[in-house]
Amino acid sequence: xxxxxxxxxxxxxxxxxxxxxxxxxxxxxxxxxxxxxxxxxxxxxxxxxxxxxxxxxxxxxxxxxxxxxxxxxxxxxxxxxxxxxxxxxxxxxxxxxxxxxxxxxxxxxxxxxxxxxxxxxxxxxxxxxxxxxxxxxxxxxxxxxxxxxxxxxxxxxxxxxxxxxxxxxxxxxxxxxxxxxxxxxxxxxxxxxxxxxxxxxxxxxxxxxxxxxxxxxxxxxxxxxxxxxxxxxxxxxxxxxxxxxxxxxxxxxxxxxxxxxxxxxxxxxxxxxxxxxxxxxxx
Amino acid sequence: xxxxxxxxxxxxxxxxxxxxxxxxxxxxxxxxxxxxxxxxxxxxxxxxxxxxxxxxxxxxxxxxxxxxxxxxxxxxxxxxxxxxxxxxxxxxxxxxxxxxxxxxxxxxxxxxxxxxxxxxxxxxxxxxxxxxxxxxxxxxxxxxxxxxxxxxxxxxxxxxxxxxxxxxxxxxxxxxxxxxxxxxxxxxxxxxxxxxxxxxxxxxxxxxxxxxxxxxxxxxxxxxxxxxxxxxxxxxxxxxxxxxxxxxxxxxxxxxxxxxxxxxxxxxxxxxxxxxxxxxxxxxxxxxxxxxxxxxxxxxxxxxxxxxxxxxxxxxxxxxxxxxxxxxxxxxxxxxxxxxxxxxxxxxxxxxxxxxxxxxxxxxxxxxxxxxxxxxxxxxxxxxxxxxxxxxxxxxxxxxxxxxxxxxxxxxx
Amino acid sequence: xxxxxxxxxxxxxxxxxxxxxxxxxxxxxxxxxxxxxxxxxxxxxxxxxxxxxxxxxxxxxxxxxxxxxxxxxxxxxxxxxxxxxxxxxxxxxxxxxxxxxxxxxxxxxxxxxxxxxxxxxxxxxxxxxxxxxxxxxxxxxxxxxxxxxxxxxxxxxxxxxxxxxxxxxxxxxxxxxxxxxxxxxxxxxxxxxxxxxxxxxxxxxxxxxxxxxxxxxxxxxxxxxxxxxxxxxxxxxxxxxxxxxxxxxxxxxxxxxxxxxxxxxxxxxxxxxx
Numbered sequence: 001x002x003x004x005x006x007x008x009x010x011x012x013x014x015x016x017x018x019x020x021x022x023x024x025x026x027x028x029x030x031x032x033x034x035x036x037x038x039x040x041x042x043x044x045x046x047x048x049x050x051x052x053x054x055x056x057x058x059x060x061x062x063x064x065x066x067x068x069x070x071x072x073x074x075x076x077x078x079x080x081x082x083x084x085x086x087x088x089x090x091x092x093x094x095x096x097x098x099x100x101x102x103x104x105x106x107x108x109x110x111x112x113x114x115x116x117x118x119x120x121x122x123x124x125x126x127x128x129x130x131x132x133x134x135x136x137x138x139x140x141x142x143x144x145x146x147x148x149x150x151x152x153x154x155x156x157x158x159x160x161x162x163x164x165x166x167x168x169x170x171x172x173x174x175x176x177x178x179x180x181x182x183x184x185x186x187x188x189x190x191x192x193x194x195x196x197x198x199x200x201x202x203x204x205x206x207x208x209x210x211x212x213x214x215x216x217x218x219x220x221x222x223x224x225x226x227x228x229x230x231x232x233x234x235x236x237x238x239x240x241x242x243x244x245x246x247x248x249x250x251x252x253x254x255x256x257x258x259x260x261x262x263x264x265x266x267x268x269x270x271x272x273x274x275x276x277x278x279x280x281x282x283x
Numbered sequence: 284x285x286x287x288x289x290x291x292x293x294x295x296x297x298x299x300x301x302x303x304x305x306x307x308x309x310x311x312x313x314x315x316x317x318x319x320x321x322x323x324x325x326x327x328x329x330x331x332x333x334x335x336x337x338x339x340x341x342x343x344x345x346x347x348x349x350x351x352x353x354x355x356x357x358x359x360x361x362x363x364x365x366x367x368x369x370x371x372x373x374x375x376x377x378x379x380x381x382x383x384x385x386x387x388x389x390x391x392x393x394x395x396x397x398x399x400x401x402x403x404x405x406x407x408x409x410x411x412x413x414x415x416x417x418x419x420x421x422x423x424x425x426x427x428x429x430x431x432x433x434x435x436x437x438x439x440x441x442x443x444x445x446x447x448x449x450x451x452x453x454x455x456x457x458x459x460x461x462x463x464x465x466x467x468x469x470x471x472x473x474x475x476x477x478x479x480x481x482x483x484x485x486x487x488x489x490x491x492x493x494x495x496x497x498x499x500x501x502x503x504x505x506x507x508x509x510x511x512x513x514x515x516x517x518x519x520x521x522x523x524x525x526x527x528x529x530x531x532x533x534x535x536x537x538x539x540x541x542x543x544x545x546x547x548x549x550x551x552x553x554x555x556x557x558x559x560x561x562x563x564x565x566x567x568x569x570x571x572x573x574x575x576x577x578x579x580x581x582x583x584x585x586x587x588x589x590x591x592x593x594x595x596x597x598x599x600x601x602x603x604x605x606x607x608x609x610x611x612x613x614x615x616x617x618x619x620x621x622x623x624x625x626x627x628x629x630x631x632x633x634x635x636x637x638x639x640x641x642x643x644x645x646x647x648x649x650x651x652x653x654x655x656x657x658x659x660x661x662x663x664x665x666x667x668x669x670x671x672x673x674x675x676x677x678x679x680x681x682x683x684x685x686x687x688x689x690x691x692x693x694x695x696x
Numbered sequence: 697x698x699x700x701x702x703x704x705x706x707x708x709x710x711x712x713x714x715x716x717x718x719x720x721x722x723x724x725x726x727x728x729x730x731x732x733x734x735x736x737x738x739x740x741x742x743x744x745x746x747x748x749x750x751x752x753x754x755x756x757x758x759x760x761x762x763x764x765x766x767x768x769x770x771x772x773x774x775x776x777x778x779x780x781x782x783x784x785x786x787x788x789x790x791x792x793x794x795x796x797x798x799x800x801x802x803x804x805x806x807x808x809x810x811x812x813x814x815x816x817x818x819x820x821x822x823x824x825x826x827x828x829x830x831x832x833x834x835x836x837x838x839x840x841x842x843x844x845x846x847x848x849x850x851x852x853x854x855x856x857x858x859x860x861x862x863x864x865x866x867x868x869x870x871x872x873x874x875x876x877x878x879x880x881x882x883x884x885x886x887x888x889x890x891x892x893x894x895x896x897x898x899x900x901x902x903x904x905x906x907x908x909x910x911x912x913x914x915x916x917x918x919x920x921x922x923x924x925x926x927x928x929x930x931x932x933x934x935x936x937x938x939x940x941x942x943x944x945x946x947x948x949x950x951x952x953x954x955x956x957x958x959x960x961x962x963x964x965x966x967x968x969x970x
Contacts, residue, residue, distance in 0.1 A: 006802035010810055013791035013854055017813045020851045024828035031831045034324050038398070039426060039680065042325040061696070079726065086723045090716060096962055098723075105730045107954030108737060109912050111931045112947045115939065116733030119740075119751070124555030126736070140494065144556055145542050159730070209819070217821030220914065224935060227542045228535055231696060234823050239695055241827060241919065243391045244687070245398075247325060247834060254827040261821065325834050357769075357937055365766055385769045386923075388933040396923045399839055408923065545936035554751055573746060 025258075032251035042247060050252045058236055058253060062260070065233040068147070069216030072154040073162075076211050077204065079155065080162035084203075085196075088170035095171075102163055114153055114224045121149060121225070145227025153221035158214060162207040169203025170196070209268070213261060233257055338431045342602075351379050351604040354386040354409035356591065359464070361624035369620045373611050379604045387413065389545065394419035397596070401428045406598050411605035413463045413591045416453050416675065417502065418683055420460070420592065425680070429459040430595040436606050437461065439613035447669065448590065448630040452517070453677050460592035461609055464565075464621070465628040467664060467672060468503055468587035471552060471562030471579045483511050483582035485559060492539050496551055496560025497531075499543035501690040502675040503587065504531055507561060508690075510585035516676045521685055528689040535693060543694040552577065564661040565627035572626070572655055579661055581668045588672040590630070623653070628662055635663050734951065741944035750941050760941040767942060773930040774946060780842065780926060781910040784849035788906045792854050793899050796861025797891075801870075814855035825852060826919030833920070840922030848920045849910045856909065857902035864898025904957065911950070 036042035087098045121143045131137045181191040219234030240250035370381045387393045397407045414420045448462045508527030549566040567579040595605045618631035642653035744757035876886045914928040
């Protein structure tokens, strides 16, 4: 009985994960190779060619999503690191208050936050209108429906995923090691690049993973803040599934996206010299 | 707030654990088991087509139940606080209680939601719904999802509906639908930035680069593409569509189009994101009535007329009550209440005189507003404008694929 | 230089260097940026707008607070969001706690696979998860709606609860349970009288996470909801037709409750000294 205990404990949740996460992936693969239309139904024809078709048709959006994801991750990292650093080393007794401040905006619904940005960035809106009437910007200057708006929205919506892991890593750095380095006549910069930065890298790696993946697959920011030239692969998948009901195309696209991400994640883990991704986030 | 950022969780995430490659294979094995299950295809949604004598067969056994569930678009009925005055009158006159839901925001999405239930013959939760004449409505009719209407019970429709709202090309003899309200797709612009517009060419004017709004609906943009080429959508061919597609593609590639909008183009116009845009008459009328300086024109080359239509899903639980409301709203006094609020084109022309008479009895802002409604060409279009208006192209299922294949990549890519 | 006084861990050099001051200003700028849209959302819940869309400031009013139920569908959507969150949190908390106990306390075959599945559930993009679930449902002919949304919400919050509980279990002193058993307690009694009270903070934290995840979820919900509306879905629809001020107010209320819970949590955590 005692030996069975862990299995009995894991079974209900494990089954849930298996039935609703692993099995659906198989169904998605199956749907992707079917042919037909929503009215008359789809039949399994093992039409593998669909993958070539969707890649040809939507390659641009795939590449665009990847480059937006990379750019937004890089910007997030640059923005987040100093914040995490300052809270960890200069936050003093009020560290947790600062952390809470960073997190508070995210108690507002994701969609609502993004809509709020659309409102703020409008051509004659709260931010641009004063600058335009002061003559600092040309009259037809705009931010909405540009690449900058979409990347800005992505960075805004996922920034805490970057700040928090870096903070957790930095927080574990014992200030005394920095003191020791300084005592051994390391410069401030030297103490940072030789001690603090390497010790914080696991946090950076985890942060990159936790932001890049959801950013690349996002469609809300591109839909609300972007224009015709900012369509991401997520928008296509969402439209094909929910609006056009072209399930095979949609499934093939999401399957390709998932596969690309898995390959990316494993390559990333390899580059870090770790056998598996978990450990990258863990150490 | 996303809990991935909370310390308790991060602490958990950062404890070491062991996962091996073998574990990954185990998961893969599990997936293989699922493969066996997933071999069959996704079922279609076709229902049996209606038979002859369908009208009599259907209605013979149906009775009034005293309740009605009505699905409509948001802000598409007269409203006073939380009350709907016209529906309250309806309840008082007929004893039928109405559950009103603003359940429809986009035709494809709404249809995508109800389609599986209709195909399976399950109740969709509505007895009466408002569908735009569109690919989806055509599909619903073709698939037998709608109840054929018993026109012997629609005397007010017969007596009061305007000629141009009867017998549309996409539903001959109003077999399945009667209009709720109609509208024109034309061009709206902000005269502060844009010179007077008469031609559709202004949507291609490089002066307004990045300040032009187009619609994301394929039939809407397709019509404008065809108008620009001087093609009549009613008689258009595949070759016309391709040329129209090229025309629209060039507009997009030149960076003229700010965005392909849903209904939110009107906010973009008011906020100044776009200066000139494809627009629906009623939206512009409301903004103008509120004092915004905007103009609306039906371009010389042509504009689109569409209707939102009352129809009864075949799974309706209270079809007689639904039919009763369909006829009820065709009384001129009720139709006038609706148009006063909705500000789209009323299918009952007699409402114009009723509103004008009402305006004479009011004072101040109310009088001004009612006069505006009764005299606006956006609500009561002139004959000259009407002559320029066309419907969406009616497509067969096979044509639909070609059509969508041409225009979808433009608005959705 | 190295003649340091009594300096405890956590204390650093006296601040005041210009880089530190610059960094401080920078952090406050980032915080201001983070709060800007939130402030706008809150303020426009008080906008005396006449029009159907809430885009320009027309003056201060409290009238929308009294008219929160003006849009029946919005009320239904908010109620659905709360119901879905409550049901899925109940299921998730039970399943996740059991998993957390097993993973933290026992070693067993398949542990690695379970961990991997949990990691996959956390790190795979929501879009892919929603898309695959929808593929399953349409293939199996399951009508999407309330139940399928609950299934999806349990799926993506399960791992969060399990991991949070596991952290608590691992940090727990196993000898106390042993002592209880030595004193003759049955396993059942031991669990309810000793183990459960000890892991309770982890369970509560996990349940709160699951609730927060569920109430705000948009992507997976959009794929699995069918005709069922939730608050985030309603907002998405409203972005296409103009958002009434009531949305801002409901957003503000959810924000306020979230802030209150977070502050309360922080204060009690400080008092407990954890």
